[in-house]
Amino acid sequence: MEIETIGTASLGDRSYLVHDGEVALVVDPQRDLDRVEEVAGRLGVRITHVAETHVHNDYVTGGLALARRHDAHYLVAAAEEVAYERHPVRPGDALPVGALAVTAVATPGHTPHHLAYVVSADGRQAVFSGGSLLFGSVGRTDLVSPDRTLDLTHAQYHSARALAAGVAESATLHPTHGFGSFCSSGPASGARASTIGEQLRTNHALTDPDEQHFVTTLMAGLTAYPSYYSHMAPLNRLGPTAADVTVPEPLSATEVLARLDAGQWVVDLRNRVAFAAGHVRGAVSFEYGTSFATYLGWVVPWGEPVTLLGSERDVSAAIRDLSRIGIDRPSASFDLSIGEQVSYPxxxxxxxxxxxxxxxxxxxxxxxxxxxxxxxxxxxxxxxxxxxxxxxxxxxxxxxxxxxxxxxxxxxxxxxxxxxxxxxxxxxxxxxxxxxx
CATH class of the missing domain: 3.40.250.10 (Rhodanese-like domain)
Structure with a gap:
């Protein structure tokens, strides 16, 4: 069993490709599929199974599109209501993936029908825990409904402990969230790797013997999360297509100025220092970097058109990042000297x-x-x-x-x-x- 991690730093998430040298299972893939396919191609393995630990609230999944593209089994909890054909998975289901033995484990808490996947081979175990057990903490429990947060927090406590108890302490842990994602809660450790044994010693969900104390503490620490989250689960239930990350033909200066005059969102991707020194009047500064997609998706009202200004490299990267949160095909221009230039100190x-x-x-x-x-x-x-x-x-x-x-x-x-x-x-x-x- 070999595991490849595909990180998405801009959202604080990870996807995984686990394989036996011939066939592969992909867990919680992002929507820009070329990154997953590059890994599979480099390793020379076939993608035969794609698994979702849950219906995601922080990004648009690439799972359905990846499964269709590779004629793979698409593993989604049977209890989830979705608008597409999938392989319905129930807790306890065992699925062979080549030489890998994959078992689904019920881990409600982050979402009501959340699953973890335990993969075993060659006497080793790997736990793909999604938004359940994270490095040092657990996934937040308030993304589904305020009315369900209390019950889901209690469920999260029991799920984390049952998951840890059901595998060897040597099992490696591979969560989807916990690397900067707002889907995390509590004192996530920032570690790069961990085992179940380490979590048994350090994770507050596993070390706190008082369930009510854990629940009260976790709920007290739940803070605001990006507004675009409310649109992610509905899109994922419908079955999103793969991302189109091609850079469009650039707009003319006249077209950009017309959008500014209309009050549309024209987003300057340059460093904030360069923006302050001079920019077209009416543009807004969202410096391209790891925080870009999260804050643009949080600030710009959902569904309003976006035009990107910046270098072709930054525009290309920004289009990819935005596609992951359902902002598709923004317009773009590489001309930063258009219109009346203004500044601020x-x-x-x-x-x-x-x-x-x-x-x-x-x-x-x-x-x-x-x-x-x-x-x-x-x-x-x-x-x-x-x-x-x-x-x-x-x-x-x-x-x-x-x-x-x-x-x-x-x-x-x-x-x-x-x-x-x-x-x-x-x-x-x-x-x-x-x-x-």
Whole structure:
């Protein structure tokens, strides 16, 4: 048994290809299938089975499209209501995949019908746990319905413990979430690899003997998650197609300016420093990087057209990232010098300390603000800013976050709305010169 990990850092998730040298099982594949197929081709293995641990809430799956493309069995929990043909899997089902023995295990909690898959071969075991048991924690339990969160949290506690008890301590653990995904909850460890034995010693779901304490603690730690999540499960139940990640023919300057005049979302992918120094009026800054898709999907209203501005390399990467969350075929332009160019100042903590009665907007999440913040700062999380612009006090707004990324997005949104802004592109861990509490 060999396992290949296919990470998606932009969403904090992993997919897996496990094989015996000839045939392969793919677990929780992303929608851009070429990455999976490249691995299979490099290894010279046939994809005969594709498995979903659950109906995903944080990305559009590539499972159905991959299974159809390779005439593979598509393993989805029998209890799930979906609009396509699949191999219905029930807890306890055993499925041979070449020399691999695959067993489905009921692990409700992250979702009601969640499954884990235990793969055995050559005296070894590997546990593909999806959003159940993670490195140091478990998947969050509030994505299905507020009315079900309590019951699912209790279920998550029992599922994690039953899963760990049913395999050897030497079994390797391979979760889908837990690498930055908002589908995680609690103190995820950030480890790159782990075993069931290590989790038995370190994971709070397995070390806390008090179920009610675990439930209360986990639920108290559930924070906001991206708004686009609400659209992922419905798309996955319908059966999404593979992503089209080709770069479209670039728009002309006239077409881009017409979209800006119409109030559409024109997204500048450049570094936030370059954006602040000069950009077309009305554009917004979503610097391309690992946080790009999450925050764009969280801020831009679902279904509204998006036009990307940037280098061809960044546009291509952004199209791929956005396809994973169901934002398909955005328009693009590589011309960054079009239209009226505007700017705003970018400053650090020393400049804020010397400012007279500045209006400070903190766009971090509420739990970050509660931990420590600048005295007198107004807290409006970035993902709520568009709906709360009228709460921003009058005057020039000094915007900050933890690193400068979210503040760059917020500064551009405020400027787009006609406000004067200063972007505090500063590291919050090094704040100085201003009173905090």
């Amino acid at each position: 970018m400053r650090g903590w020393d400049a804020l300390a010397s400012a007279t009665s500045p209006v400070v907007l903190d766009v971090r999440r509420p739990e970050e603000f509660a931990d420590r913040h600048i005295v007198g700062a107004v807290n409006i999380p970035l993902h709520e800013l568009m709906g709360r612009l009228d709460e921003v006090p009058p005057g020039t707004v000094w915007v900050h976050c933890a690193s400068g990324y979210r503040a760059g997005v917020a500064a551009s949104l405020l400027q787009r709305a006609g406000r004067e802004v200063v972007h505090l592109n500063a590291d919050w861990s090094r704040v100085h010169g201003v009173p905090t509490t």
